[in-house]
Amino acid sequence: MDKETCFHCGLDATSSKIEFDNKVFCCNGCKTVYEIFSANDLTCYYDLQNAPGATPKDIEGKYNFLENSKITEQLLEFNDGNTQIITLYIPHIHCSSCIWILENLNKLNPSVSASIVNFGKKTVRVTFNAETLSLKNLVVLLSSIGYEPFISLDDYSVGKKHIDRSLIYKLGIAGFAFGNVMFLSFPEYFQVGEFWLEQFKPMFRWMMFAFSVPVVFYSAQDYFISAFKGLRSKILNIDVPIALGASVLFIRSTFEIITDSGSGFFDSLTGLIFFLLLGRFFQQKTYAFLSFERDYKSYFPIGITKITSDEKEESIQVYDIEKGDRLLIRNEELIPVDCILIKGNARIDYSFVTGESKTVSKQSGDKLFAGGKQVSGTIEVDVLKSVEQSYLTQLWSNDVFKKDKSLAFTNITNQISKRFTITILIIAVLATTFWMIFDSSKAMNVFTSVLIIACPCALALAAPFTFGNVLHILGKKKFYLKNASVIEQLAKINTIIFDKTGTITANKETTIDYEGLTLSNEEEALLKSTLRGSNHPLSRSLYGLLNEHDIVTLDAFEEHLGKGIEATYNQNHIKVGSAPFVGHTTESALLNTAVHVSTNNQYKGKFTFYNAYRKGLSLLFNELKKDYDLVILSGDNEGEKDNLTKLLPTKTKLLFNQKPEDKLEYIKYHQTEGANILMIGDGLNDAGALAQSNVGIAISENVNVFSPACDAILDASKFNQLYSYISISKSAIKIIKWSFLLSFIYNIIGLYFAVTGQLSPVVAAILMPLSSISIVIFTTLTTNIVGKNLK
Known part of the structure; x- marks a missing residue:
């Protein structure tokens, strides 16, 4: 009996008797994988090699x-x-x-x-x-299924020690072959007769063929595979013209030496692949040198509260956390590190990590993982290991839960280069047809040169390098964007909406007066312990004002967004928030923002806040009013209306007593009217509005309210630079358009020489990567010049 092998993995399938689609499989698992590939038109997976799903026997x-x-x-x-x-x-x-x-x-x-x-x-x-x-x-x-992971156990890391040298190997083989083919071509170049013509010409030509085979089938395989996959998916990607040009050169050259009608174009072919790979190598090195990927997030402005050895609370940045530190995690705060729960009632929402919104309760001594969010008051934890910034960034961009605002946004690169490849193919065919009629000796060189010189690599590099450098520059200036698409969307906004408390007001400069019944020591201690669990700007300000008290672990804690907080300890119940929330009928007109307090259903009094607005607020709004519609949406009463009217430009719209859902609906309505909205607020009460807006910016004052709703985080100290940050996003779009223009000019000039037969494929292969690198240099220099104008 002949041995049968599994179509998917290549193992012995003689005894399995499992057949499907006229193919034999060793097990139902391999059959299932093949069925899935077939149903989704992915059987090209098997064209790469025989039995690509091979499973190592051990x-x-x-x-x-x-x-x-x-x-x-x-x-x-x-x-x-x-x-x-x-x-x-x-x-x-x-x-x-x-x-x-x-x-x-x-x-x-x-x-x-x-x-x-x-x-x-x-x-x-x-x-x-x-x-x-x-x-x-x-x-x-x-x-x-053919995707064996690389796992390094030397330091329990995944893949960190692996270095992909395949490009270097391919480049080395192409370079070696190119040098030898050029050497073997010298007699042809110099028309050496007699001895060469009679004895060695056939052998030299077949040697050139032999050198070109590994170049085409190994060194250039990435171009062919990418082009093939693109065509199977009905996509003309940038590798199609390259693969087509190389194929034409190889087939034509092979035909010539078989029929002894010429020496072919093996020198051009091997040189083409060598210079293409050399260009890719330099692009790779350049990109690594200018690595903008996610490393700029290493100075994330997310703060956390550390409890010192003398029981003091100290705000530190997350990357300063060390193993053994004791941290205070407030309500709605993200746990930035793996840790052990020491004190408090922990209810953790891991939807940030897993996408599932179910909360889990943890007891003292349990391990808590980075990425969980505490949703039931304050807890204290002991740090097991330091924070990884890249992990926080990964959570921020986690596709499991984020709303993709870019679905309706057409990428600028796709807009311009959508039909680029098909246009070049048409030009190549027309030019080749012309030369086939008037001078067939030039036709093949023209066809190949057109395909290579017009490769849209420069177009493909303009946007990522521009956006990458802008992300890097803005990050240094304490404005942190989620991803590059935010820059594009930021450049399109026409309406800017601001929250008031904690956004245009500076919490640290706010003064507070108390009016009402005297609070007992027990009540004030309960109030302080309750405020300790909240990240609302007013809660943070009031917490810092109150006298020192022994902090207690609350029996219950709940925060009602836009209303207030309530807590229970030893049968004592407290409510802190708006007058209706605490059950108090207040006077109709208040001059200032106030926080009301009641204990055990008895109204105690109110803390009145006298707002101090951020430095440079009036100047910023006067800059913004030239280009944008400005709106203040505040959850507070109208007490500050007169002050804001005097401080802000006359056309600024002021709306008060806005609940979180009111802000969201306001944004949604105006978006249907054609507004592209930038919302600026805190990451807590304004989460819905931030998510609904085209771009949502959360103001950070070293508070760890880390919300997936926002598209950017702005350090509060740089609030007055907002106009400059929006301007640089517009400059980035202009730089990309200039890059496209330069690329088109280069392509037009190159195509002229290629179509007229004045450009060889080898020269085209040299110029193509040079054009790409020149675009990278241009975008980097111009974005750096623009960035220097930021304060």
Whole structure:
């Protein structure tokens, strides 16, 4: 009996008797994978190599170490007993099909709830149910479909020690072949006769063919694979003209030496691939040198409260957290590090990490994971390890929960380069047809030169490098954007809406008076302990004003957004917030913002706040009024209306007594009227409005209210620079358009010489990466010049 092999993985399938679509499989798992690929038109996966889903024979034993809980605990990012999250490095990720397969792991195993691929880093972040799928079995699953993870156990890190040298190998082979082909071509160049013509010409030509084979089928394979995948997906990507040009050169050259009708274009072919790879290598190095990826977030302006050895509270930045520190986590605050719960009633919302909104209760001594949000008063924790900024950034951009505001926004690069490739193909065909009629000797060079010189790589690089550098510059100036698309959206806004308290007012300069019944020591201690759990700007100001008291662990705590907070301790109940919330019928007209207090259903009095507005507020609004409609949406009463009317431009719209849902509805309505809205507020009461707006900016005063609703975080000390920050976003769009113009000028000039037959493919291959690098240099220099104008 002939041995049959599994179509998917290549193992012996003689005895399995499993057939589908006239193909044999060793198990139902391989059959299921093939069915999924077939149903989604992804069978091109099998065109890359025979049995691409091959499973190493020793795979089961190879990953037995993942059954060791101590090892898996070091590898996992998150583990609450049910849900586990891990990021795995997958070296074999190389195309859009890989992304689709890895992001649809839940179709292979329903225990996987989410999988997100980072194509640039070749990683996949998998969220799975630990009760029904072990980490070992997840790794085996990935290996069985041809995506074996690279796991380094030297330091319990994932893929950090792996360096991809494939580009260097391909470049080396192309360079070696190019040099030898050029050497073997010398007799042809100098028309050497006699001895060369009679004895060695056929051998030299076949040697040139031999040198070109590994260049085409190994060094250039990325271009062919990318072009093929693009065409299968009905997309003409930038690798299509390159692959087409190389194919034409190779086929034409091979035909010539077989028929002995010429020496072919092997010198141009190998030189083309060599210079293309050399350009890609330099682009890669340049991009690494100018790495704007997510590293600029290392100075995130998120603060946390540290409890010192003498029981004092000290605000520190998250990257200053060290192992062994004791931290205070307030209501609605994000836990920035893995830690142990020491004191307090912990109810943790891990939707930030897992996408599931269910909260979990934790007891003293339990482990809490970074990314959880405390939703029931204050807790104190002991730090297990220092913070990873990249992890906080990953949470901020987590696709599991974020609302994608860019769905309706057309990317500027796509707008301009949408039909670029098809236009170049038409020009290449027309020019080649012309030369086939008038001078067929030039036709092949013209066709190839047109395809190469007009490669839209420069277009593709303009936007990421411009936006990347702008992100970097703004980050240094304490304005932190979620991603590059925020810059595009920021440049389109025409309406700016501000919250009042904590946004245009400076909390640290606010003065407070108390009017009412005297609070007993017990009541004031309960008030201070209650305020300690809230991040509302008024709560923070009042908390700092009250005298020192022994902080108590509350029996119950609840915060009602836009209304107030209430807490219970030893049968004593307190309410702090608006007059209606505490059950007090207040006078109809108040001159200032006030916070009312009641204990055990008895009204005690009110704290009146005398607002101090941020430095440069009037000047900022006068700058903004030239280009934008300005609105103040405040949850407070109209007591400050007269002051704001005098302080702000005459056309500024002022609306008071706005609940959080009122702000959201106001924004939604005006968006239907064509407004592109920038909302600026705090990350707590204004979360809905920030999420609804086209761009939402949260003001930060070293308070860790870390909300996925915002698109940017602005350090409060830089509030008066807002106009400059918006201006630089507009400048970024202009720089990209100038880059496109330069690229088009370069393409027009290059195409002229290519179409007229004055440009060889090798020269075109040299000029193409030079044009890309020149665009990178241009965008970097111009954005840096614009950035220097920021204060």
